[in-house]
Structures are given as structure tokens and as C-alpha cells.
Amino acid sequence: MLAYGEFQVASSGPLPSVEEQYSGNVLTQCIYRLNYAVTLAGNQDDPEKAIRTFLQEALRLFHAQHIYLFELSPEGNFDCSFLAKKDTIEAEPPQLQQLSTRIVPEFLDAFYAGRGYMVRDMKAYHEKNPIAAELLSRSGVSRMVTGPLLISGRLAGTLVLDGPEDDYLEVSMQLIGLSINFLGSQLRLRNRNRMLGRQSRHDPITGVYNIAGFQQAFTQFFKELREGRHPGKWATLFVNIRKFKTFNRERGYAAGDHLLKRLAAALTEACESDLITRLVSDHFMAVVADDKAETALRRVARQIQQRSFGMVSIGAGIYTMTGEE
Template sequence: MRSLIISIEDVSDRTILEQKFVQSSHETNLLMQQLQRVETELRTAQARFDAFMNQSPVVAFMKNNRGQIVYVNQPLERAFNVKKSWLEGKTDFDWLPEKTARQVTQNDRAVLTAGHPIEIIETVSLDENQPRFWLSYKFPFSSGDQQFLGGVAIDITDRKQMEEALFQEKELAQVTLRSIGDAVITTNAIGEVQSLNPIAEQLTGWSQAEAQSLPLENIFQIVNELTREPIENPVEIVLRDRRIAKFSQDTLLISRSGKEVAIDNSAAPIRARDGQVVGAVLVFHDATQTRRLTRQLSWQASHDPLTGLSNRREFERRLAQAIEIARTGCDPDILCFLDLDRFKIINDTCGHAAGDELLKQIAALFQAQIRKIDVLARLGGDEFGILLHQCPLERSLRIADRLRQEVEQFRFMWGNQVFSIGVSIGVVSLQSTHSSLEQVLSAADAACYTAKHQGRNCVHLHPANCAD
């Protein structure tokens, strides 16, 4: 009986053990299934991570706190022509030139010490003679009780080279602008000042720093030298009409101090590659000396150097204009031809210096008797011409006679000698609509000739039909 009880107890214990074993096996199977699912998910996540990192346009890497590489993506492998399997476990000193490795390691330590991400431009390449520039973003992170450094980087070598080329181009442009003799001002598309070269600073009185972003009209004020009227800002014309703008030779620049400078200037649009106007460039230079010389030469070409009066060429030009105006029906001008009497005696007796002085004094005497709108000229030798502008004939004859009287009363002193002279005057009206310049001059000369042969020192009016 006792052995039967023992046997029953053994069977009972075995049954319990078997049940526990079955339960344990079931739990183990469940655990294994869970582990398999986790492994599958991990492999999927790893594959997804690898695909993401390997298809990324940036290089990526991870290092432990000893500087050993624990991960790189395929873009890094391709960029440096190295294998991931070869790089893992190595430091930068194992595969980069020493100078480069020292720089990269120093940057890595700065990130780990700072404890926050840092963006930096690094020069990293396997050949120091062919540097490549990288925009790197490095950051510290922890996994468990270990600290790591992660980073991504973009190759910006092309961008840096372009920036350098643009910088060199800008430097060359700045050197050129500083070197040329013309003043140059550039503006943006709304006419605000962007730059002035040193000559522009000098002429306007504004420095680059002071003028920056100001409307151009604030620093570049121009007027017409003859009328004193303001001239439209050339850049406004360029930006409005999209064309080059040039100005007359009578432009005056009023500098910041109020100084007036004669300038020649032009403005042109600055266009982008697509043809869009993005600004304007204004080029001008100090034309004071040139304009003074031009006017001096022009004056010399049209004036008698001895008396300062208009010369024969200028007088004939003005006379031709008066003839054309008379043909339109306007009140005609009156031409007076004057020939000094007894001038040759003084010239022969006292010399050419005395003759020249007499001519200057007579010129001043004539000038004092006529209006500013009239034209007085020395035609050559002792001959003068006067063009009385739209003056009635009777009044013109009175003026001519007054001139005759003034000369008659005039006394010329040279040394201890005193001389008196006279003047013969021929008068012609430009009332005819058919007279040419030659006919009018011939008529005036004939009238003066008649005055001389009527006893000198008198005025003779040419008959009206002689001017036809």
C-alpha cells in the first residue's frame, strides 16, 4: 500500500513538472517570437536608416569619444574613395594628412567640450594640394554611458571657388574704379546709391559711407550752367526709359559744399543675365578745364584779339541770321559799316602800337553808344560793323550820327601828341527779302564809300533799291 502511495505521488509530481515544462516551453516560444519580431523590426529600421543615409546628398559620420570612426555613409565612401569597413575603428590620423587630421580633431574636441552643435567650414581632402571645402554640422550625443560625436557635411568646394572668383572680380572692379580718372556712382533699381569711387566722393563731397542707400538726387544735384534751371537726374531717365542717358555740355554739378563743377556725364542701365534692369551706373568727370579751353578757343575763333569785339567771321554769321529773320517779315535789322578817317596818318606817324591803342579806344567808344542786343565787330584794319537789332531806320540813322559825332569830338593822345579823327558810316536796312549776305555787305561798303567821297566824317544811307 505504501509503495502504491509513493508511486501515485511520483506520478503526481511528474505531471506537475510536465505541466510546468509545457508552460515554460510555451513562454519560451512566445519570447522567441517576440525576439524575432524585434530583430525583424531592427533589421527593417537599420535597412531604412542605411537607405536614408546612403541616398542622402550629404556625407555622414559618427565617432566615439576616442575619435574612432564607428559609422560612415556611402556618400562619404564615394567622396573620399574609401571603404566603410576599412574606416571603422580608425581615427582621422589613420587616413587623413596630418595637418588636416589635426584641424578636424581640434574641431571635434571643441564640439564635445561645448556640449552643443557647431557649424563650421572645414578643409578636408586626401591631397593637400587639392583642397576641398566642407560645410560641417557636428553635434555631441550619448548612447548608454558612452559619448559620441555625430556629423553631416556638404561639399561646398564649387561654391567657395565661385565665391573666390566673385570676390576677385569685385576686387578687380573696385581697384579699377579707384584707379580710373572718371567719377562713378552705381545705384539699385529704385535709384538708391550703392557705391561711389574716390573721384565721385571728391566731386560730390559725399563719402561712400555717408551716401550709401540715399536717393541719388540727394548727393548728385545738377543745373544748366546757362539757365541755372535744374536738370533731370540722369539715373531717373535710365530707370524709367531703360536706355542710356547723356547730357549737354552745359551741365554744372553742385557739390555738398556748394562748389560748382562743370561736368560731362552719362548714365546707363545695369542689367541682370535675364535682361532685367537691376540698377544704373552714372559716369562723369570734371570738365571745368576742358570747357574753359573750349570756350576760350570758341571765343578766339569768333572775336578780334586786339579789341575783344566780334571778328568778321562771327559778324557775317550773325548778319546772315538777321537776313534770314528779315525774310520772315519781322522788323529788319540795320547794318552800319564804319571806316575811320585819318587813321593811317596816326599809324604811320606813331607806329603800330599807337594804331592798336587807338583801335581799342574807338572800340570802347562805339560799344558805349549801342545796346547790349546789338552786335559790334571789327571787320579788319580800321573798319567796323554794327548790326542794330530790329531798330527803326530813323532811330538807326540818329545812332549812326551820334557815333560820328562822338568820334569827331574824340581826341587821341600819344606821348605829347594829340590827334583828331573822323568816321565815315554807310547804312543799309535789311528789309529786302531777296538780299544775300554778299549783296548786303556790298551795299554797306558802297554806302560807306559814298560817305567818304562826300567829304568824310558823314553818314550815308544806301538807297532801298540797292539792297535788292
């Protein structure tokens, strides 16, 4: 059974070695080191730095090959937020996204019952769940310990230890239980900061960049363009909806907002780019490969005319960039 009580953090400062402080008791030594890891991480000024610091220390603490921190997505999949391995911590590794929770129902059963799950022998586990065992074995996992990550009492993800050493296999379950409060609070802060950051850079109606967000993203893109990292010619499209005020007046503001959303979505799809901004009202700007600009405009115009039942049309202009402006 995992312990979910509050974990008191020791004061920071010089710490004696584990060998000096304790001897012969692996669990006591590990709790001491966990306390130290939480203290180091808690002194960071940013939740992402705190998580990275904790995972790097925890990798040594658990004597594990890897540590995975998965978050549960709204769609019910596991998305890996962090992968800790020797000397590096990788954020959101693409190969570990959208992993279906349906392949590990026994993990979820344990999590919702307030317990962790341990795989001591991958060959024996293969008889219980051959699909999951095959995936784990293919990744080089021979044994593992995993426990639920809770935020505000709800299952929000899981912490997975890959291949802890024999002496640490049993105590790992208890240590995960002591880690979840800290990790849960830091993830909550990180996700809140991300949401606030996104809100400050994106238009609330359409979801594309606002002017401030676009300036930041476009500055980086233009720098890379001048460095030759985006081959070929690129163009900016300037698009607006003709007779948009009339459409708003006759169909209502809710319909007008919906049309703006459709225009933003059509631009994103046609331009195959996220460098799109709503400048003001019904005026948008987008970055697109120069040889696709005219085709993109025709597709957008056709979609908007269909969505507005022919009540509006699209005005547009194309400006080719050279990277030397």
C-alpha cells in the first residue's frame, strides 16, 4: 500500500553523508535522501526546474535505469512529460505520447485502489499481459515499479521506475508514495503557468496567436529563415472577411465568432503552419510556403463562403519574404 501522508521537508544546508547518519537500514537511508531531493527541488524558482532537479536526484536515489513521469490526458491516454536517464532529462519524448491506458488495466485497478504496481519478473508478467510485457521488454525494461500521481485527490498520471536494483525494489513503492505530493504540486504549478502563458500569447476567440505572441514566434522564425533553416521561399498572407460587420449584424455575434474560428482553422489547415495571428477584428496574417500561398487562399475563400452561405467574401494579399528584409 502506498503512503499518501504529508512529507516534511528538511531545512536546507550542509548535510552529512548517509553513511555517517545511518547504517544498515535501506528504507531509512532512502527517506533521508528523498528528503534531500525534495529540499533541492523545492529551492528552485520554477516548477519545471524543480521537477527536473527532483528526477535527477531520484534517479540516483532509486538506483534505477530510467524514471518516467506520465500525465493522464483528457482523452484517457498516458503522455510522458519527462524521461530521466543518466546525465539527461528529456521533456515530452515524442515516442512516449498518447499511450493507451487500456493496455495496462491492472495498473489502473491498482491506482484507483490507492496502490502501486510492481513487476518483478517480466517473463512471468508476460503471462498476465503479453501486449504490455512485449512493449516494456522492447524498451529494455526487465522489472519496474509504478505508482499513481494524484493532483487534488484525482488520478493525474504515474511515476514509473525502470529497473531499480534489488535492494531498492521493495522500498521503491513506499518512496513513490512519499514523492507524489511534491510532484503533483509542481506539475499543477507548471500546467497553470503554461495555461497562463498560452492565454497571454493567444487570441481567446480563435486560439491563434495574438499580436504579441505572433511577434515573438515570427521573430524566431525570421531569424531561422535568415540562417537558412527554412529552405525555399516563404510568404505572408493578409486576409480579412469582407462585409463582416453586416454578417455580425444580421446573424448575430455568436455566428460572427464562429466564422472567425472557422477562418482561423481554415488558415491553419491550408497554410500547414501555426504562424497565424488575428491582427484585429476580422483581419488575419499567416506565414505559408510561397508556392502554396495562392492555393491556400483559394481553399480558405471557398470554405468561408460556404460557411457564411455566400454572405461574405475574402480579401487577401500576398507578400513574399526573402530573409533579407
